[in-house]
Amino acid sequence: MDPMKIVERQAEPTPSRILMLVMDGLGDLPRYGDGLTPLAAGSKPHLDLLAKDGCCGRFDPVGPGITPGSGPGHLGLFGYDPTEYEIGRGVLSAVGIDFALRPGDVAARFNFCTLGLDGNISDRRAGRISTEENRRLVARLRQIPVPSGVEIFIETEAEHRGALIVRGDKLGHRLADTDPQRTGVPPLRVKALDAASRPTAKVVAAFVDAARKELATEPLANGILLRGFDSLPKIPSLSERFRLRPACIATYPMYRGLARLVGMAMPPAPPSLAEFPAAVRAAREGHDFLFVHVKYTDKAGEDGDFERKVAVVEEVDRLLPDLIGDGFEVVVVTADHSTPVALKAHSWHPVPGLLWAPGRVFRDPVTVFSETACIGGALGRMPLRFLLAEALAAAGKLAKYGA
Amino acid sequence: MDPMKIVERQAEPTPSRILMLVMDGLGDLPRYGDGLTPLAAGSKPHLDLLAKDGCCGRFDPVGPGITPGSGPGHLGLFGYDPTEYEIGRGVLSAVGIDFALRPGDVAARFNFCTLGLDGNISDRRAGRISTEENRRLVARLRQIPVPSGVEIFIETEAEHRGALIVRGDKLGHRLADTDPQRTGVPPLRVKALDAASRPTAKVVAAFVDAARKELATEPLANGILLRGFDSLPKIPSLSERFRLRPACIATYPMYRGLARLVGMAMPPAPPSLAEFPAAVRAAREGHDFLFVHVKYTDKAGEDGDFERKVAVVEEVDRLLPDLIGDGFEVVVVTADHSTPVALKAHSWHPVPGLLWAPGRVFRDPVTVFSETACIGGALGRMPLRFLLAEALAAAGKLAKYGA
Numbered sequence: 001m002d003p004m005k006i007v008e009r010q011a012e013p014t015p016s017r018i019l020m021l022v023m024d025g026l027g028d029l030p031r032y033g034d035g036l037t038p039l040a041a042g043s044k045p046h047l048d049l050l051a052k053d054g055c056c057g058r059f060d061p062v063g064p065g066i067t068p069g070s071g072p073g074h075l076g077l078f079g080y081d082p083t084e085y086e087i088g089r090g091v092l093s094a095v096g097i098d099f100a101l102r103p104g105d106v107a108a109r110f111n112f113c114t115l116g117l118d119g120n121i122s123d124r125r126a127g128r129i130s131t132e133e134n135r136r137l138v139a140r141l142r143q144i145p146v147p148s149g150v151e152i153f154i155e156t157e158a159e160h161r162g163a164l165i166v167r168g169d170k171l172g173h174r175l176a177d178t179d180p181q182r183t184g185v186p187p188l189r190v191k192a193l194d195a196a197s198r199p200t201a202k203v204v205a206a207f208v209d210a211a212r213k214e215l216a217t218e219p220l221a222n223g224i225l226l227r228g229f230d231s232l233p234k235i236p237s238l239s240e241r242f243r244l245r246p247a248c249i250a251t252y253p254m255y256r257g258l259a260r261l262v263g264m265a266m267p268p269a270p271p272s273l274a275e276f277p278a279a280v281r282a283a284r285e286g287h288d289f290l291f292v293h294v295k296y297t298d299k300a301g302e303d304g305d306f307e308r309k310v311a312v313v314e315e316v317d318r319l320l321p322d323l324i325g326d327g328f329e330v331v332v333v334t335a336d337h338s339t340p341v342a343l344k345a346h347s348w349h350p351v352p353g354l355l356w357a358p359g360r361v362f363r364d365p366v367t368v369f370s371e372t373a374c375i376g377g378a379l380g381r382m383p384l385r386f387l388l389a390e391a392l393a394a395a396g397k398l399a400k401y402g403a
Numbered sequence: 404m405d406p407m408k409i410v411e412r413q414a415e416p417t418p419s420r421i422l423m424l425v426m427d428g429l430g431d432l433p434r435y436g437d438g439l440t441p442l443a444a445g446s447k448p449h450l451d452l453l454a455k456d457g458c459c460g461r462f463d464p465v466g467p468g469i470t471p472g473s474g475p476g477h478l479g480l481f482g483y484d485p486t487e488y489e490i491g492r493g494v495l496s497a498v499g500i501d502f503a504l505r506p507g508d509v510a511a512r513f514n515f516c517t518l519g520l521d522g523n524i525s526d527r528r529a530g531r532i533s534t535e536e537n538r539r540l541v542a543r544l545r546q547i548p549v550p551s552g553v554e555i556f557i558e559t560e561a562e563h564r565g566a567l568i569v570r571g572d573k574l575g576h577r578l579a580d581t582d583p584q585r586t587g588v589p590p591l592r593v594k595a596l597d598a599a600s601r602p603t604a605k606v607v608a609a610f611v612d613a614a615r616k617e618l619a620t621e622p623l624a625n626g627i628l629l630r631g632f633d634s635l636p637k638i639p640s641l642s643e644r645f646r647l648r649p650a651c652i653a654t655y656p657m658y659r660g661l662a663r664l665v666g667m668a669m670p671p672a673p674p675s676l677a678e679f680p681a682a683v684r685a686a687r688e689g690h691d692f693l694f695v696h697v698k699y700t701d702k703a704g705e706d707g708d709f710e711r712k713v714a715v716v717e718e719v720d721r722l723l724p725d726l727i728g729d730g731f732e733v734v735v736v737t738a739d740h741s742t743p744v745a746l747k748a749h750s751w752h753p754v755p756g757l758l759w760a761p762g763r764v765f766r767d768p769v770t771v772f773s774e775t776a777c778i779g780g781a782l783g784r785m786p787l788r789f790l791l792a793e794a795l796a797a798a799g800k801l802a803k804y805g806a
Binding site: 378 | 473487
């Protein structure tokens with residue numbers, strides 16, 4: 001049995017508080033020459049102090065060799081086995097624009113596309129129209145009447161991308177993609193993949209036809225392509241599983257959405273990094289698990305910008321004393337996945353992590369926080385979901401198992 | 404598949420012998436100041452030599468963050484997944500007083516309690532009567548007649564605590580606790596939780612009524628409360644699983660009982676630590692796996708006594724040459740769980756372990772036996788049950804898997 005099932009059973013509420021600070025895509029590779037990673041190269045006295053007084057390790061979000069998307073990475077952080085709860089593309093799109101998806105809603109990603117006079121797709125992305133243009137078109141689509149008992153939400157993501165959500169009673173979500181993933185052919189027809197999804201297919205097919213009529217006068221974006229139909233997976237909340245009262249401090253909708261999926265409270269997003277400490281202080285009341293998400297390390301990694309990634313680490317480090325204050329018994333600092341500067345993309349390398357809880361964790365010989373130093377840490381290398389178990393134990397939130 | 408299933412399949416009997424020395428609750432945390440644990444602080448040249456010539460690692464009895472009771476800790480030591488074989492409170496009570504529980508016996512923990520004139524519980528522990536008083540009351544309860552075809556055993560544990568065992572044909576063990584866990588209310592009625600347990604409930608209910616009549620004249624302990632009904636789990640023996648011929652050298656009934664659960668032979672308990680080497684020598688004949696259990700490290704940890712824990716480690720170290728002699732090809736030294744002095748209780752921290760088998764194990768750079776040194780050990784950090792697999796392999800008891 002997965003030991004996390006035992007963790008669930010033994011979890012008990014306490015007043016002690018856990019801060020989980022996630023620097024998105026923090027993990028990196030040593031560069032040639034000095035062998036430093038951005039985390040190792042930065043001046044970050046506060047993170048180093050936490051590492052020195054705490055214990056460190058390395059964590060696989062899904063498993064060795066597996067590069068996680070944001071969904072699986074965060075499920076791992078929150079103590080879930082990411083292979084047990086898969087989040088479909090459509091759900092992630094809805095969640096990624098902070099759409100409050102309800103159980104039973106059916107969500108799909110859509111692209112505006114260009115259709116030729118013959119009805120075939122000539123451009124799957126409608127010339128990558130601007131987000132502003134997308135909003136104008138979405139306003140048109142929102143005027144399409146829908147059958148009674150059903151609601152359809154059309155939401156702009158960015159450029160040619162958006163999310164379509166169908167809300168109604170007993171709507172199955174097993175629909176085939178209408179995006180054929182190539183040009184020169186017509187969009188595929190809306191098709192249910194099981195009996196329960198036939199009513200959904202009927203509603204969506206009618207909407208797609210109506211959208212085509214509505215957009216017929218548009219020069220570029222005169223059609224839509226749909227893919228990744230899915231409903232919210234039945235994910236038990238952090239409160240149900242571990243009896244936590246969690247809250248999320250994050251700026252980007254995607255991460256707020258992922259936190260919402262596991263039942264986190266959602267105070268307003270702080271507008272900038274400098275506002276994070278105040279947001280954390282405000283959220284401490286009534287919550288014993290604070291998930292704090294910093295996006296900019298990942299962006300720097302994706303851009304291949306070593307110096308900028310260093311600068312983000314240093315900026316977070318400067319905020320750290322104010323962020324923690326005297327409000328937390330346990331602090332975790334880690335990442336949802338690695339985004340090495342040299343690869344400019346998510347990667348499969350384990351993420352570094354530190355766990356600080358005075359008198360409660362094994363003070364190992366690690367004295368600085370870096371991927372290389374973490375190799376010698378007391379936490380070893382383990383699946384990321386177990387880091388939450390270690391944090392809960394350090395916070396005194398797990399009762400003894402067995403007599 | 405759990406790799407231990409493969410270990411089972413590949414196990415073969417050989418004359419080589421394994422000594423598994425378990426220092427209960429040995430694992431600890433570095434203290435402030437010098438960063439030493441009791442294991443690191445002690446003078447223990449023989450243990451250090453085994454670590455230097457062998458290999459080391461750290462082991463999670465159940466999983467990261469999970470604090471094990473003695474049951475799960477020992478199942479891990481013996482190569483079992485503790486989440487697969489749960490041992491109920493009643494069974495552990497019976498086992499803990501060296502009661503030879505048989506398959507099908509139904510065991511429960513009982514407390515003597517005080518009932519008021521209104522029938523409500525006024526003290527769940529009957530004023531914590533003495534063990535001697537407990538024995539006197541148990542003698543009274545043993546006079547209660549039981550239906551033919553059934554036996555009831557009433558056994559003193561200590562103070563107000565005891566074990567009740569029902570033996571008979573086809574008696575289910577799914578009975579609800581009668582202990583309401585609070586005062587001011589009457590004991591709960593004896594209740595079967597499934598059809599197979601109804602005959603058991605009938606026998607137990609009649610006994611509880613008779614006990615109340617028998618004890619009616621007692622000033623303090625005039626009732627009993629029952630909890631943790633359970634039967635022996637169907638645990639395959641070490642002999643069935645790994646073709647071992649195991650024996651147990653332990654003083655405390657609890658650990659003897661746990662060893663009996665996995666089919667170990669049970670020579671008489673040595674009266675003191677000094678007698679352990681002679682007991683081990685005597686048990687070597689006819690046995691190829693000796694489980695040797697030392698309790699006193701755990702007791703020192705529970706008492707928060709750093710110096711005494713050091714002293715126990717040093718005493719065991721002095722006995723070590725005599726304990727091992729030339730009788731073992733493989734020596735394992737480890738613990739069932741950590742009991743840090745600073746926490747005065749079992750904890751979730753992984754236990755240190757060493758594996759010695761000349762020419763057969765990877766001699767890693769670890770030269771002393773301590774929790775911190777073990778971080779750099781070749782065995783890494785893994786579930787405790789895999790340590791037995793490593794020991795079996797080092798003893799030449801595992802055939803190659805696959806062609």
